[in-house]
Amino acid sequence: MSVKPELDEAFVASLKKQDHPAFCRLVQLFHKRLVGFAGSIAGVELAEDVVQEAWLSAWKGLPGYEGRAALSTWLYTIVRHACIARLRKEKPNFHAPAEADEAEEELANDGLDEWFDSSFKQDGHRQEAVVDWHMNTPEALLEEKQLQNCIDHHIAKLQPMQKAVFELRDMDQVDLEQICNMLQLTHSNVRVLLHRARLRLQQVLDHYQLTGEC
Template sequence: MKKNHVSASTDEKTLIAKLIDGDAAAFEFVVTEYHSIMLAVSRAIVGEAFADEVVQEAWISAIKALPNFEGRSSLKTWLLHITSNGAKTRLRRESRQLSLDDGWQAEPGNKFDHTGHRIDDVLPWNVDTPEALLENDQLRQVIEHSYQQLPANQRAVLTMYDMEGFEMTEICNILDLSSSNARVLLHRARTALHHSIDKYRES
């Protein structure tokens, strides 16, 4: 396998050409750049037990499909789309949580702003961010348990938007969701976590 210098300054078209050409440095670069976020997306959908396996399969699928990559999206979005599709397929196969064909789509609505916040939300998400709340060990356990109990679709959107900093348009492209569906799922996930936090504080 060839190995040439590849860095963050390498343009994506050149990077993809190097990957197709079997350049080892190019492959090492994309793995370093994207493996962790692919793992985060996979873990959000299928959980810890199958996340690594899903990502390994996603890399294999991506390498095979690279010659047909048309560049309609960024390489990152393309890789994460492959990862999310593989994770959803694995989730169906393992029959965990819910049928994504039914549960991945939520009812649309017009009660959310462009950031995914509910306009009339009585618990503004920015007041108590996950990062601030996790400083408390006991509360960390409550939040983690609540997070793991979220339906896979809600967990994936929450992870990508609030924890990984994806734009809503990216999330919709990666998870095959409409903007309204993604906002509803994000609100449901946040509401569930806030409900768990409120119960903890009241106990």
């Protein structure tokens, strides 16, 4: 669900004045998603702590926020910097990875190439028929609590950059351009990461529709 409608000019103006209730609301809206994002970069064990540091930077920086980047992009960027600063502190030999390299590495290791090889014949046709889904509206899928827990479980297991891109694009509906800026990735990399995350989850949905189990 997008939070954009709430981030109107009046709200941003309040934030720039370091209005306490407005800042609390901002934290309420973004904290969980920022912790998830930080977990993708710095690991889940550091995520909560790093985001708290990032909130402090945001608080200090709010009066100078000029609105050049969307507020969400600005926050995600602060968190990304906080993650890298923390990793440098925790691991003296750490050097900030080029996200594009990290993305390439993930694409090579996510196992989907093997899935493609086993799912299609030499001539490119499918080995097996597409699973017939009996839950066939978004609402029906959402109402199935066990399925939602299953999807959450498998989102958590996605490779870090795939998870970050998937959550930003498909769950928070952040623009592709903004995601490229936040993660320092090309359009092409973001699109491939997103697609591979979706394919992975599509397999989970297929299995659930077929067996009723996660």
